[in-house]
Each structure stands twice: as C-alpha cells, then as structure tokens.
Amino acid sequence: MFCNNCGKEIDDNAVVCPHCGVAVNMKSYNSQFQPQTDSNTIAIIGFVFSFLFALVGLICSIIGFNKAKNEGAPHRGLALAGIIISAVSIGLSILLYIIIIAAGVALL
Numbered sequence: 001m002f003c004n005n006c007g008k009e010i011d012d013n014a015v016v017c018p019h020c021g022v023a024v025n026m027k028s029y030n031s032q033f034q035p036q037t038d039s040n041t042i043a044i045i046g047f048v049f050s051f052l053f054a055l056v057g058l059i060c061s062i063i064g065f066n067k068a069k070n071e072g073a074p075h076r077g078l079a080l081a082g083i084i085i086s087a088v089s090i091g092l093s094i095l096l097y098i099i100i101i102a103a104g105v106a107l108l
Contacts, residue, residue, distance in 0.1 A: 040064050043079035050085040054093065058086035 001012045005022040017024050043064025050057030061082030068076035 040068055040073035040075040040079070043068060043073075043075040043082065047078045047082035047085075050082040050089065054086045054089035057082055058090065061086060 001010060001014075001024075002008065003010050003017040003020060003022065003024055005024075006017060006020040008017070008019045010017050010019070010024065014024060016022070042060050046057050046059070046061030046064045048057070049060055061079045064073075065076060065079035065083060067073045068079055
C-alpha cells in the first residue's frame with residue numbers, strides 16, 4: 001500500500017506512515033480495536049430453556065450457535081452447552097417413556 005500523503009510504499013498494516021508521520025488506514029485500525037457490542041440473546045435464551053423446556057432450548061441454542069458461528073456473535077460456548085443439555089434431557093425423557101411403556105406392557 002502507498003501513503004496517501006507522501007506516496008511512498010508502506011506496510012499494509014501500518015497505522016502511521018514511517019516516512020511522513022501522517023495517519024493512514026485509520027478506518028481498518030478503528031474497526032479492528034473496537035469492542036464487540038453485538039449480542040447473542042438467542043444463545044442465552046436457549047441455554048436457560050434447555051433446563052426448562054428441552055425442545056425449545058434445543059431450537060434456540062442451535063439458532064444461537066449458528067449465529068455465533070456465521071456472524072461472529074458472542075456466547076458460542078453457551079449455545080453449545082444449551083444444545084448438549086437439551087439433547088441429553090430429550091434423550092433421557094425418551095428413555096424414561098420407553099421404560100414406563102415397557103413396564104406397563106409387562107404388567108398386562
């Protein structure tokens with residue numbers, strides 16, 4: 001890249017031209033160091049619902065996980081935890097229903 005002020009070649013990641021001292025590429029510098037303010041509320045909701053309503057928690061957690069993966073939103077780990085907790089809860093519920101049905105059939 002070249003300095004807009006003096007025209008000399010400078011490093012692509014340079015913030016200040018080493019030849020003339022003028023700030024360059026401030027747009028990418030500012031965007032690189034700004035704090036992330038995006039929220040991934042759906043991941044938080046999915047995690048909470050994974051304890052209360054497993055199917056709703058699973059759906060919300062999957063959406064939150066995909067949002068975190070595709071858009072760089074935070075709380076990817078929280079969404080993953082919601083997916084795991086929901087899946088285990090649903091699996092245990094299905095297993096419990098099978099045992100109850102099998103016990104009922106055995107009594108007949």
